[in-house]
Amino acid sequence: MDILQVENVVKQYAGHRALDDVSLTVPQGTIYGLLGPNGAGKTTLIRIINGITAPDSGQVLLKGQRITMEEVLRIGYLPEERGLYKKMKVGEQAMFLARLKGLSTADAKKTLKYWFEKFGIQDWWNKKVEELSKGMAQKVQFITTILHKPELLILDEPFSGFDPVNAELIKNEILNLKAEGTTIVLSTHNMASVEELCDNISLVNKSHIVLQGNVEEIRRTHTTHTFRLLTDGHLPAELQGMAITSVKEGRLNEYLVRKAGELSNNQLLKILMDECNVVGFEEMLPTMNEIFINTVSQNA
């Protein structure tokens, strides 16, 4: 079932069109990546989903129904431009944000205690926000975004400001949330995490969606037909013309080969097997990073 549908959304700002006929569908319980270069319109789209900005035309549907204000305010939203009240204590502030999301004082306290313990930050409770480092503040913000157990979670650049250890921690939390059934819309520039986390993506460039679909499918359709071969012999003569690189790996030879013509994967393997012992055979699917750069630069 689709939890979120964005249909033909158009947003015009004075002088430029931020979003032009953008549609996307997020299946329930999946992680949806929203990618795109800076200024492509991602944040505008996220704000429209969150009801912060109204679209000029088009609509946002939640479970097939036009989204209501009540539902919008239930969405867990971690904006890209995020901060905390500097003069407030961490605990007080977290309580305030939790209660704004509709939790009772008792529930807020209980849930916060759980998360603070889980993240090992109990002793920050009485610290002032201005005493925290940027990464520490981000952790608090992440907690306050998810603690009311939203069905739909929108994270705009959730990894920015984190060191690798904490980025990993957040990544695991995101996967945990998915396992619990939360649907997550993720906007990020970190392409490695897209491959790891996202089921589906939309690539927004210059107000349009230029690429959309399942991550695996996208990688497969964008294949450059490049294979990594590991053999104990030499490349068969028929394949010599296709080789890109060859490296001697101890007793073995490693070749990068770009498949040409109508040759199927199995035919390629067969040619190899006839000539030498195949130790490794792997199609080198393009990374999301390569796809991103190619798509955006083609579009330029």
Next chain:
Amino acid sequence: MSKIGLIIEREYKTRVLKKSFLLLTFLSPILFAALIAVPLWLSRLDADTTKEIVVIDRSGLYADALPSDDIYHFTFVDADLNQARSSYGSLTGILLITGRLDQDGTAMVYSENQIDMETKSHIERLLGDYVEQQKINAYNIPDLQKILEDTQTRVSVSTIRWNEKGEEQKGSSELALIIGMVTAMIIYMFIVMYGGQVMSGVVQEKTSRIVEVIVSSVKPFQLMMGKIVGIALVGLTQVFLWVILTLILSVAATTLMGIEPSAAVEAQAIPQSTMDQGMSEIYSMLAGFNFVEMLIYFICYFLGGYLLYASLFAAVGSAVENETDTQQFSLPLTIPIIFAIYAAIYSAQNPDGPLAFWCSLIPFTSPVVMMVRLPFGVPFWQIALSIGILVLSFVLTTWMAGKIYRTGILMYGKKVTWAELWKWLKY
């Protein structure tokens, strides 16, 4: 608790518990009380000391004119100025009378320190009365003294105005002026201080980037109104505490120093003419004043004026990037407020003039100007019209401010122009 309630609670708590708030709230009344009590105390101190005055009377006529009392001790000596100066130590001054004062004689006071006004006028009065008496006696007309006393008449004009029921009310234009100016000043200060706080609060929320986190839970309009109402409550708390603490402290301070509280009232700015009418007169005039009515209008204009300006201050705060940028955009707001206080001062002199009339209808000046006019009596239709316009205006400005605010708080890294603000209104 509703979400707007939570916003109000947060605004209120964080501000009221701030050290600067506590300091200002509890120190100011001490300052106010000191302003009342210290001059009184000092005048008391002064009154206890005696004035030693040496009199060198060359005419020999005025020994009876200057009787010593508890404070003023006159000592008549027969010496010249320098002798007197060297032989008497701690002197207030030396009074030298050179001859008959009704002829070419003069009276001069020599002193090390400048002689105080009170002593000077005391001597002038004693000598003047004495010379006058001498002259009267010189006419040799029987009962002249009595006749003169009989002819002395004092006319004092009391001001009486008709209230709505047609009853006569003893009024005092001085009292009306004081009440009007004090209430107008309170409203003015409140708008400037707390309007400014609304603005800087919005700027802080924007620069700390908390605002988008919050508008994902509440509507921007709720956030803005929550802030405005929360800060209004902070202000009311402060004003309330000030009044209570000032009263307690000044009563405590004056009784502690053995000064009658009524003396403190007398010593306040009540003009001489009303002083003469005696305290009972003042009380009767105070009683003639419709304080309940005045209080109701005060609250109306107080809240109306604050809401009108605070929402606009919030809009300005939302449009700028940091606090230094607020200057440019808050100028159109501070000019009418400052104009209002000047208009109020002129209106006090002519409460029914055209300036007073129009400024008490224009919503940007009416909260301040109308407060000055009210104690002098204003036709009800004018008050109703003025409050009506004020309510309509603050609904309108709040609505407009809400629109600017909604767009402004999420705009980063953009220098805002007036044209841009106009566009935001239409989003």
